[in-house]
Amino acid sequence: MRKADQKYHHGDLRKALVEAGIAILGEAGPEGLTLRGAAARAGVSHAAPAYHFGSLQGLLTAIATVGFQRFHAALGRAIDAAPTRPVERLRAASRAYVGFAVENPAIIQLMFSGPRLDWSRAPLCEAADRAYAQLSEIVRPAAAHLGVTTEDRRRELELMVWSSIHGFAMLSNAGVVGRGPVAGHEAIPDLAGLLFAEWPPGRVSQK
Amino acid sequence: MRKADQKYHHGDLRKALVEAGIAILGEAGPEGLTLRGAAARAGVSHAAPAYHFGSLQGLLTAIATVGFQRFHAALGRAIDAAPTRPVERLRAASRAYVGFAVENPAIIQLMFSGPRLDWSRAPLCEAADRAYAQLSEIVRPAAAHLGVTTEDRRRELELMVWSSIHGFAMLSNAGVVGRGPVAGHEAIPDLAGLLFAEWPPGRVSQK
DNA sequence: CGGAGTATCTAGACGGTGTCAAGATGGATT
DNA sequence: AATCCATCTTGACACCGTCTAGATACTCCG
Numbered sequence A, B: 001m002r003k004a005d006q007k008y009h010h011g012d013l014r015k016a017l018v019e020a021g022i023a024i025l026g027e028a029g030p031e032g033l034t035l036r037g038a039a040a041r042a043g044v045s046h047a048a049p050a051y052h053f054g055s056l057q058g059l060l061t062a063i064a065t066v067g068f069q070r071f072h073a074a075l076g077r078a079i080d081a082a083p084t085r086p087v088e089r090l091r092a093a094s095r096a097y098v099g100f101a102v103e104n105p106a107i108i109q110l111m112f113s114g115p116r117l118d119w120s121r122a123p124l125c126e127a128a129d130r131a132y133a134q135l136s137e138i139v140r141p142a143a144a145h146l147g148v149t150t151e152d153r154r155r156e157l158e159l160m161v162w163s164s165i166h167g168f169a170m171l172s173n174a175g176v177v178g179r180g181p182v183a184g185h186e187a188i189p190d191l192a193g194l195l196f197a198e199w200p201p202g203r204v205s206q207k
Numbered sequence C: 001c002g003g004a005g006t007a008t009c010t011a012g013a014c015g016g017t018g019t020c021a022a023g024a025t026g027g028a029t030t
Numbered sequence D: 001a002a003t004c005c006a007t008c009t010t011g012a013c014a015c016c017g018t019c020t021a022g023a024t025a026c027t028c029c030g
Helices: A013-028 A035-042 A048-053 A056-081 A086-103 A105-111 A122-146 A151-173 A185-197 B013-028 B035-042 B048-053 B056-081 B086-103 B105-111 B122-146 B151-173 B185-197
Strands: none
Touching (some): A013 A056, A035 A048, A035 A056, A048 A056, A056 A086, A056 A122, A086 A122, B013 B105, B056 B086, B056 B105, B056 B122, B086 B151, B105 B151
């Protein structure tokens, strides 16, 4: 009775296919990712991925799971390296969030593409929940610092923060931030400030 | 010298194909949309769409253009029906934004899918710019009401508002709002209030 | 009114895709 | 050493986007 991710003929084909898929996503974007392409890149036959993932959705789900894990790790590093002030930690997390999204546009798109993934697979849910819990823990002290007491209100604020950061990242990747009159994605640090430290924006100090 | 969208053999095949594509998007999602499927639904041969759109990207671009037009119209209706108070108008626009996204998840995903569309086509750019200008005009008086004076600051606030609304809509469609501890997308009206009217959220009146 | 020109659409083919069924392979277990 | 079963290969099928050539029918002009 052994788990599926142990060595057999190939070594660890499952992991190799996920890595190949991530590499293809980075090079060719979501449209370029293909079961056969990942198989070829891993040096196996075209039908090999079906055994490990069942379908293309299965491979996408596995890739998204790894994506959430790396996302969680990237945010964790940024938070640990930040000063202890709640706003500074939120600022660092926001920067890391957008940074991850901009550096891995195809993966983040996949992670938040909803029905394209199989959310009945536990590893995906766990990885996503862990990432969200991390964000939640960052918002909590900032909310407390702001005087938010009720739980409903705190969750609402949490969702607001998440929405703005996520939306900014998505708009950046959609090319809509940078096109036309809006600034580039370097503006992200000010978002956290706008939300928590320097409000209302009218009487804000010079950046 | 006639335009391409006049009647010939079919009537107006170009429009019929766009409509068929939108219908397929609504029924089967982005993965279900196919050039051949749209052609079959419109009752023409499998290669007919290539003449009008060149490629699948061309059809997607045409659909996204219509999407931006309908999006603009939906926001316009909501804004016109709202009270004149800046915050109320912003609230109405936010609700309409998220409502459109939730009702047309595949289309809004397509509209903001970046490189998947051909942004060198003028109609798409014009439709998108018009929609953004509309949002910008809604934020302007609210920003003025808040005491924002400098142009840079106003654009930053504008981007912030757009990001939070858009992010909320995207998270709703990703299924991440509603899963786990976060509330459903009915929370959207409070976002505008959170941003402009009832700040800081700690000392807010009972909804 | 009738032929020419051209916009529109069809028919067929090609390589590539996901998925399924059946068989080959070889490490692990007894 | 014999067996078992996880792993992977081979081959096939339907469907996809796209290209080419040709058929169709609207429009214009003489």
